[in-house]
Amino acid sequence: MSMTQPDPPLTVDELVSTGGERDVLEAFLDLYRRVVIRKLMGVSAEQARLRLVPSLTTLAGVVKHLAAVEREWFQLVLAQRSYDEIGGVPHDDGWALGTEETVEDLIADYERACTQSRQVASGFELEDSVPHARLGRVSLRWIYIHMIEETARHAGHADVLREQTDGATGFDG
DSSP states (O other): OOOOOOSSOOOHHHHTTTOOHHHHHHHHHHHHHHHHHHHHTTOOHHHHHOOOSSSSOOHHHHHHHHHHHHIIIIIIIISOOOTTTTTOOOTTTTOSOOTTOOHHHHHHHHHHHHHHHHHHHTTSOTTOEEEETTTEEEEHHHHHHHHHHHHHHHHHHHHHHHHHHHOOOSSOO
């Protein structure tokens, strides 16, 4: 039986439908990382900073926050690096924006943080665990699932903010 290429082509998450656990976890985390970036692309600096809810949540703030979360979980917790080694963790979880921060800078910083996270994670097995102040110990598996939850949740926030900003909706816009 011959299989034809589906139209539209399979997405990253669909390509791992029979993959191993790690492949599935990494694919879903990378999928939502890309969604978050796409939600910020194509908006002006003013639109990226637009506060449409009472909290500090903005399109730009979502990306900055998620860069801080990547560093916290993969570098600080998993790699057991010090705050000094990772450049600190923002006291506001990364939501506040500096006047000098551009959309391009925020995207580049988030991509850098994600690349560093992938590099750190590549040195661990899913069941490897490290000390954690609150949880006692935490495994890479748990960190992946937590990061999928955190990133997907904020991708949803970004989706709503983007729709309120310029009407763009969907996974890709």
